[in-house]
Amino acid sequence: MIQIAIDIGASSGRFVVGTLQNNQLQIEEIHRFSNGFKEVDGRSLWNVDHLLQEILVGLEKVKKRGFHNVTVGIDTWAVDYVLVGEDGERLQEAYCYRDRRTANTMEKIESHLALEDIYLKTGIQLQNFNTLYQLYEEDQKLLQQTKYVLLIPDYLAYRLTGVAILEMTNASTTQLLNPEIRDFDENLLKIIGLEKLQFAPFIEPGQVIGELQRDQFPTYDLPECKFVAVASHDTASAIAGTPGEKEQWAYLSSGTWSLLGVEKKEPIINLQAYQDNYTNEWGVSDTYRFLKNIMGMWILQEIIRHYPGQYTVEQVIKEATKVSPYLQYINFNEERFLNPLNMIEEIKLYCQETEQPIPHTIGELAVCVFSNLSIIYAIEMEHLKAITHERIDKLHIVGGGSKNDLLNQMTANLSGVTIYAGPSEATAIGNLLVQMIAQGKLNSIAEGRELVRASFTIQKFEPQAVDAKEIINNFTAVTTKERWRV
Ligand code: LFR
Numbered sequence: 001m002i003q004i005a006i007d008i009g010a011s012s013g014r015f016v017v018g019t020l021q022n023n024q025l026q027i028e029e030i031h032r033f034s035n036g037f038k039e040v041d042g043r044s045l046w047n048v049d050h051l052l053q054e055i056l057v058g059l060e061k062v063k064k065r066g067f068h069n070v071t072v073g074i075d076t077w078a079v080d081y082v083l084v085g086e087d088g089e090r091l092q093e094a095y096c097y098r099d100r101r102t103a104n105t106m107e108k109i110e111s112h113l114a115l116e117d118i119y120l121k122t123g124i125q126l127q128n129f130n131t132l133y134q135l136y137e138e139d140q141k142l143l144q145q146t147k148y149v150l151l152i153p154d155y156l157a158y159r160l161t162g163v164a165i166l167e168m169t170n171a172s173t174t175q176l177l178n179p180e181i182r183d184f185d186e187n188l189l190k191i192i193g194l195e196k197l198q199f200a201p202f203i204e205p206g207q208v209i210g211e212l213q214r215d216q217f218p219t220y221d222l223p224e225c226k227f228v229a230v231a232s233h234d235t236a237s238a239i240a241g242t243p244g245e246k247e248q249w250a251y252l253s254s255g256t257w258s259l260l261g262v263e264k265k266e267p268i269i270n271l272q273a274y275q276d277n278y279t280n281e282w283g284v285s286d287t288y289r290f291l292k293n294i295m296g297m298w299i300l301q302e303i304i305r306h307y308p309g310q311y312t313v314e315q316v317i318k319e320a321t322k323v324s325p326y327l328q329y330i331n332f333n334e335e336r337f338l339n340p341l342n343m344i345e346e347i348k349l350y351c352q353e354t355e356q357p358i359p360h361t362i363g364e365l366a367v368c369v370f371s372n373l374s375i376i377y378a379i380e381m382e383h384l385k386a387i388t389h390e391r392i393d394k395l396h397i398v399g400g401g402s403k404n405d406l407l408n409q410m411t412a413n414l415s416g417v418t419i420y421a422g423p424s425e426a427t428a429i430g431n432l433l434v435q436m437i438a439q440g441k442l443n444s445i446a447e448g449r450e451l452v453r454a455s456f457t458i459q460k461f462e463p464q465a466v467d468a469k470e471i472i473n474n475f476t477a478v479t480t481k482e483r484w485r486v
Contacts, residue, residue, distance in 0.1 A: 073230030097129035241430030254401025261291025302343035319363030398426035
């Protein structure tokens, strides 16, 4: 039986077929579609019906390609959900985590439980978009009618198979679970007014969810599909598909977000991790991803959006190579860059407020983004080392952002570690590996990672001499709020 990964990111989704040939993993993309949230009456919403339709179109293509019997795994971004009623129907539109309704929710929740205690209970970073805060803002009437709160990939699988589950890796990002008991924290559930029964039964990556209910979709010519739970959180899949070997490597999953961290056997939940806002998301094979969310290619995607049809990412990177780097220092991890009305204006405003040169051209804007991302990566590598007390010799960059040679080199220079870039399709690959383990084609993630090393080109970037210290000091000086005029 052949394996198909359905990997849906914030800006696009893809179907990737994976086969093992001569001890190599071959992947082929057979369907791609767009995704993105839309602003509707001041709310940021996903179109989950569109995703479902594209999945059906993709499955038809699978059959047309001659694959009549397949296993399928779905992964998407984390934290967002759909409320489903007693009749199995969707009760509301799916909010995007960038929606502004949770801007002040953490302050409100603090009256129930100190943020520090929420962190110590869950080990999950405090981000106002976590499911916990989103559900806190949800309509209470709807919550009472809710049979299941289903995370996005679980909802899609539910519509296709009729089976409701809660996949563990993604479940951890809700900030409702306690790793000590590996179950819901009753106190947190009470705060949002939900019962544990309103979440579907847990499932681990590798377990079977159910069969595609082909009779429910009579207008589509569909293959026989067995839906397998993968690491349905895209970042969990990406790290499963990262070709790290043994110890002492960090990863940077570079897409809409930049997720920088290390893989651990145990979570690290202490004051320092809390203060630096590091998370402990659950991974495959009982691992934890100790990582930091860094605003990533989202910033660039938003800039490019203002030049409709004019530039591809590759062209923008080329423009950026023509401009001097490190002319502005901007902390892109500030809340104001999460979903500004106009990213370019927000960047310019920041530069104006901090009395720095204002970038104008697409090349200037892009190099400004890459400069500051490379600085933030370097700073976070230091934080990682300090919190984990580990040496880190290598940084594996995977995901679409790993194709950016300019940023890869800048990151190597500032962090002083060797970068191993690729594969760019690590998420789909991680999704496939879990299915292959479930099918008995592979024995473990370690074996899967070996396969990735043997199958894909990984590009190496050695650090070149730059005055990283001075650049980082300048960044810290400018991004310290007290220095601002406002
Ligand atoms: C990346 C990602 C991150 C998560 C963010 C929001 O696609 O899944 O891991 O923090 O999206 O869900």
